[in-house]
Amino acid sequence: MQMKKIKVFRNRIVWLLVALVWCSVEGKAQDKIEAGVGMDLVSGYVWRGQDLGGISVQPEVSLSYKGLSLTGWGTVGFDKNDTKEFDLTLGYEAKGFSVSVTDYWVSGEPGYFHYGAHNTSHTFEAQVGYDFGVLAVNWFTNFAGYVGYKVDGNRAYASYFSVSVPFTLGGLDWSVEAGATPWENDFYTGGENSSYSKEMINGFAVCEVSVKASKEIKITKHWSLPLFAKAICNPSTEGFYFVAGVSF
Known part of the structure; x- marks a missing residue:
């Protein structure tokens, strides 16, 4: 158990070193490191068909360099009982x-600093995907921390895959998305705050079918306010949600 904690802590140090290396590279060459910071205000926090909270503030900060990116993202609900979340993502796109x-x-x-397989609030997930332009496909698998479990207690390595199709209609940008979990697990079960949830997904289950519309409202000559609204159905938990948000 102690060895696992050391390995995870070491991985976090590596992530920080990556960011420092990027800064060093910028000082030695003309390549540009891009940084970004922003915040969303959403009427509800629904993730992959799971109701995870009400009105929430969701800040984000990122660094990117030649396709590599390091992103920190969080969410805090207005309701004191809503779960707080902090995510770190190291990614590459090309x-x-x-x-x-x-x-x-x-x-x-x-x-935060508990990393045992059965004593942690962390989930480590790997993602791979491809955006074809007319549609994007992504696969996600939990590989460490709380990975999700089967009814017999074995680790499920809960997974999720999605297909999304963007299009423009009536002056708005739209996206239709469908996502499912392919096998038995207790990870995609509706969330603690949902009005209906199952103890276990017994097999393949569609977790989200959604339609999203977004538009940028021009405020000044150089600044626009992005708005979105999203209707979400979770067939596996019989949940339906309608959320809206604004980005700053």
């Missing part, structure tokens, strides 16, 4: 191809 590793952390017991 010509439509993308791959990433994300450390998801949610508040509660145990604390």
Whole structure:
């Protein structure tokens, strides 16, 4: 158990070293490191068909260099009972191809620096995907931390795949997305705050079918306010949600 903690801590140090290396490279060459910071205000936090909270503030900060990126993202609900979350993602994108590793952390017991397989609030997920332009496909698998479990107690390595199709209609940017979990697990079960949830997904289950519309409202000559609205159905939990948000 202690060895696992050391390995995970070492991986975090590596991520920080990557960021420092990027800064060093920028000082030695003319290549540009891009940085970004932003925040979303959303009417509800729904993730892959799971209801995870109400009105929430979701800040984000990122560094990117030649396709590599390091992103920190979080969410805090207005309701004090809503779960707080902080995610770190190290990713790479090139010509439509993308791959990433994300450390998801949610508040509660145990604390942040607990990394045991059965004593952690972290989930480590690997992603691989490709954006063809007319549609994008992505696959996600939990590989460490809380990976999801089967009814017999064995690790499920809960996975999720999605297909999304963007298009323009009536002056708005639209996206239709469908996502599913392919095998038995207790990870994609509706979320703690959902009005309906199952104890276990017994096999293949569609977790999200959604339609999203977005538009940028021009405020000044140099600044626009991005708005979006999204209707989400989770057939596996019989959940339906309608959320809206604004980005700053």
